Structures are given as C-alpha cells and as structure tokens.
Amino acid sequence: MQLSMEELDGGITKVILDGRLDIAGAQEIDLKLNVIAGTKKAVLVDMQKVTFLGSMGLRTLVAPAQAIKGRGGKVVLFGPNEMVENVLRSSKMHTLIPIHHELQSALAALR
Amino acid sequence: MSDQNANSGCEPLTLESELSEIARIPPWIERLAALNAVPERTRFAMDLCLEEAVSNVIRHGYAGEPNHALTVRCEMHRDGFITLVVEDDALPFNPLLVREPPVPASLSDVSVGGQGIHLMKQFADAVEYERKPAGNRLILRFFYPGTSPGLPTVPPS
Numbered sequence: 001m002q003l004s005m006e007e008l009d010g011g012i013t014k015v016i017l018d019g020r021l022d023i024a025g026a027q028e029i030d031l032k033l034n035v036i037a038g039t040k041k042a043v044l045v046d047m048q049k050v051t052f053l054g055s056m057g058l059r060t061l062v063a064p065a066q067a068i069k070g071r072g073g074k075v076v077l078f079g080p081n082e083m084v085e086n087v088l089r090s091s092k093m094h095t096l097i098p099i100h101h102e103l104q105s106a107l108a109a110l111r
Numbered sequence: 112m113s114d115q116n117a118n119s120g121c122e123p124l125t126l127e128s129e130l131s132e133i134a135r136i137p138p139w140i141e142r143l144a145a146l147n148a149v150p151e152r153t154r155f156a157m158d159l160c161l162e163e164a165v166s167n168v169i170r171h172g173y174a175g176e177p178n179h180a181l182t183v184r185c186e187m188h189r190d191g192f193i194t195l196v197v198e199d200d201a202l203p204f205n206p207l208l209v210r211e212p213p214v215p216a217s218l219s220d221v222s223v224g225g226q227g228i229h230l231m232k233q234f235a236d237a238v239e240y241e242r243k244p245a246g247n248r249l250i251l252r253f254f255y256p257g258t259s260p261g262l263p264t265v266p267p268s
Binding site for chain 2: 082
C-alpha cells in the first residue's frame with residue numbers, strides 16, 4: 001500500500017492511497033496517517049486506487065478521522081470503487097466519513 | 112460430498128498461525144478465480160471473507176501463538192456456487208455467536224472490533240460453523256450466476 005500527499009488550495013490535504021488496504025497495507029500506512037491526523041485539518045482521502053478494504057483497513061481510516069474531527073477538522077473519502085464502497089457502507093462508516101465521487105463536491109465538503 | 116461438486120483446480124492452502132501468512136491468500140484467490148472464471152465481485156467477497164476468517168483464527172482462536180496451522184480449501188459446485196472451508200485446531204470459537212457491532216452514532220462511537228465478522232456475514236452468501244472433534248470448521252458459501260466453464264459438464268444422453 002502506497003501513500004502520497006498533495007497540498008491543495010484552501011488548506012486541503014489530499015492523501016492518495018494506492019493498493020490493498022488489508023492487514024499488511026494497514027500496517028504500512030498507519031504511522032503516516034497518524035502523523036497527518038495530528039497536523040492537518042481538512043483531508044481528502046483519495047481512494048480511487050484502493051483495490052481492497054478489510055476490517056483492519058477500516059480501523060486505519062477511522063482512527064485518524066476521529067483525531068481530525070476531534071480537533072475540529074474534516075475528512076472525506078473520494079472515489080472508492082464499488083466493492084470498497086460496499087465495505088464502507090456495510091460497516092456504516094459512510095455515515096461518519098462522507099463518500100464523494102465528484103472531486104468538486106469532495107472539496108466543497110471540506111471548505 | 113455429492114457428485115455436484117468439482118475440484119477447483121487449486122490445492123488446499125495451509126497457513127501458519129502468523130498474521131504475515133495472510134499475504135498468501137490473495138494470490139491463491141486470484142488463481143482460483145482465474146481457473147474458474149469467478150466474477151470480480153465474488154472474487155472480492157471471497158478475498159475479504161477469507162482475510163477476516165483467517166485473521167480471526169490467528170488472533171483469537173490461536174491467541175497469536177505461532178506454530179499452529181490452519182487450512183483453507185475450495186469446492187466448486189456445478190449449480191453455480193463456491194464453498195470455502197477454513198479449518199483449525201484451536202479452542203472452540205463460533206464467530207456466528209459474536210454480537211453484531213452497534214450502528215455508530217458518531218466517529219467516537221465506532222467499534223472496529225467485531226467488524227470483521229460482520230463483514231464476513233455481509234459478503235458471504237451463507238456462513239456455517241461446525242465444531243470438529245478438535246478444532247473448528249467455518250464454511251463460507253458464495254453464489255454466482257452461471258456455471259463455471261472450468262467445471263466438468265454432464266455428457267449428452
């Protein structure tokens with residue numbers, strides 16, 4: 001699992017995930033996401049290249065989102081594929097971390 | 112099993128009781144899916160359910176202890192379903208008796224524990240548990256339309 005970052009206008013940080021968010025993938029990005037969660041306030045998690053999401057991957061997404069929201073920030077998920085989105089919806093995570101498929105609406109939700 | 116069953120073309124997968132062993136599941140599923148023309152959605156569901164089932168056995172059944180084994184095998188059924196069977200020698204543990212996680216009202220309410228079993232029940236079309244004389248057997252069934260072209264066909268009468 002690869003993680004890269006891009007700073008966008010308006011103080012928004014785009015976090016691009018690429019690969020499988022399984023147990024191994026979750027371990028690979030846990031620390032990086034926690035650092036982001038401790039410093040950023042508006043985070044767009046680009047899920048377009050995430051090919052798998054399991055329960056450990058969910059945990060890896062939820063903990064930083066909790067931290068960011070706890071500091072008054074916002075997190076949105078952008079562009080998960082159908083099956084990854086099914087995992088997010090089955091676990092009700094979409095009610096807590098909004099999912100967007102249009103970049104403009106994802107950015108607007110963070111402003 | 113009945114003559115409705117056929118070999119998936121994949122050897123059973125034997126795993127050690129270490130989380131790093133879970134990395135061996137996706138390529139096994141990939142091969143299984145390719146050999147039997149399994150649709151992508153079903154492949155994803157099998158991958159997800161196996162990761163959750165196997166990590167459950169390693170973390171809870173074997174309590175993280177190394178040097179235990181578990182096996183995963185697959186049966187293809189001619190009427191269009193696939194069965195994955197996970198067997199271990201761990202203490203009795205029926206994941207179907209684990210309570211569903213509550214629907215979270217806020218992020219701080221999220222209980223990620225229990226999500227794995229919940230996802231398994233959601234993504235498999237049926238989940239059955241059997242107690243073995245020494246160990247556990249979890250049976251995951253996945254239905255998909257059509258019969259795999261990799262399976263033997265009934266000869267014309």
